Amino acid sequence: EPEVTQTPSHQVTQMGQEVILRCVPISNHLYFYWYRQILGQKVEFLVSFYNNEISEKSEIFDDQFSVERPDGSNFTLKIRSTKLEDSAMYFCASSGQTSGGAKYFGPGTRLTVT
Amino acid sequence: AQSVTQLDSHVSVSEGTPVLLRCNYSSSYSPSLFWYVQHPNKGLQLLLKYTSAATLVKGINGFEAEFKKSETSFHLTKPSAHMSDAAEYFCVVRSTDSWGKLQFGAGTQVVVTP
Numbered sequence: 001e002p003e004v005t006q007t008p009s010h011q012v013t014q015m016g017q018e019v020i021l022r023c024v025p026i027s028n029h030l031y032f033y034w035y036r037q038i039l040g041q042k043v044e045f046l047v048s049f050y051n052n053e054i055s056e057k058s059e060i061f062d063d064q065f066s067v068e069r070p071d072g073s074n075f076t077l078k079i080r081s082t083k084l085e086d087s088a089m090y091f092c093a094s095s096g097q098t099s100g101g102a103k104y105f106g107p108g109t110r111l112t113v114t
Numbered sequence: 115a116q117s118v119t120q121l122d123s124h125v126s127v128s129e130g131t132p133v134l135l136r137c138n139y140s141s142s143y144s145p146s147l148f149w150y151v152q153h154p155n156k157g158l159q160l161l162l163k164y165t166s167a168a169t170l171v172k173g174i175n176g177f178e179a180e181f182k183k184s185e186t187s188f189h190l191t192k193p194s195a196h197m198s199d200a201a202e203y204f205c206v207v208r209s210t211d212s213w214g215k216l217q218f219g220a221g222t223q224v225v226v227t228p
Contacts, residue, residue, distance in 0.1 A: 004157075031214065043158070043204065043218040056215060091158060095214060102148065103216060107157035 002026045004106035006092050012112045013082055021077045021109045023092030032075045033093040033103060034067065036060070043091070049075065082113045116141040116207040118188075120219035127195045128227050135190040135222045137205030146208040147188045148216070149179055153201045161203075164188060175199070200226045 005024045013019050025032050034046040047057040049067055066078045075094075079086055089110050093103040121136040139145055149161040162173025169181040175198075179190045188205060202221045209215040 006157075033215075035216070035218075042220050043216075045215045045217070048215060093158075102160050102163050103214070104160065105150070105158035 004092055004094055004104050006090075006106035006109050008109060009107065010110045010112070012114065015084060015113055016081050019079050019082055019111065021079075021090050021092075021111070023075045023077075023106055024073050025075055025092065025094030026096075026104055027073070029094035029096050029104075031055075031095045032067075032069070033095075034077045035091045035093060035105075036088040037091065037108075038085075038088040046077075046090075079111075082111075084113050087111055087113045116145060116209055116217055118147075118205045118207045118217060118219040120203075120205050120222050122222050123220065124223045124225070126225040126227065129197055130194050133190075133192040133195045133199065133224065135203050135205075135224070137188045137190065137219060138186050139188055139205075139207050140186065141207060141210070143210050145210075147179075147181065148206040148208070149173065149177070149188075149190050150204045150206055150218075151201045152204065152221075158204070161190070195224075195226050197226050197228070200224055 007022045032049040035043050037043045045058050047061045048055045064080045068076050089108045091108045092106040095103045117140045119138045127133050144166050147164045150158045151161050152158050161177050162171045164171045164181045172178045177192045202223050204221050205219040206216050
C-alpha cells in the first residue's frame, strides 16, 4: 500500500539554524499539507499546498517558514531560523484528487531545537 | 468554523471489553469527520471517515463510528479491545473551505490492561 514517507525521523538543531524537513507524498496525490504537534498539545495545521503554490496557511506559518515542491516527488518544509518553540513533531500529509479526501499522514519528523 | 471536542483525555479498558471514545463536533454545515490513531512513535493512521453517506461507518481493526446529527456526536467504538489498540485516538473535522484543512481534537489516550 502506498504511504507518505518523511526524513529524517529525528532532527536536532541549534537555535537560529535553518532546517529542512523532507516528505515524499503518495505519488498520484495532488494536495499536500504540513501539520505539527508540540508535545502535549493538539495537532495543528500549518500549511496546504496545491498546484505549486500555498493554498492556505495558519497564523503559525510566518515568514520563517516556507514550503517547496522542488521536483515531482519531494515536498519540503524549511524553517529559516529555528526557535526553541519550534520543537515539535512535524507531520506531512497528502490527499488525492480532491482536497476533501482523506489525508494520509507520514510518520513524522521530531524536531528538537536546543 | 468547525471544531471537535473529545470528551475523555484518557480511557482505560480491559482486554476483551468494549471501547467507547466520545467526540462531539461543531459545524455549520454537514461535516466530514474522521478518526485517526497514533501508536507510540508512529504517524497518524486513518481509522475511518464519515462524508455524509451511511451514518454508521466501519473502519479498520474492528472500529466503527456512528454519526448522530441530533446529538452532534461521532463516537468511536469497538466491541472487544485488544492489547494492540493501546494508542492515542484523534477525532478530526475537515474544514468546509476548498482546501480541506483538518481540525484535530485534543486526543484520547487509550490504555488496555490484560
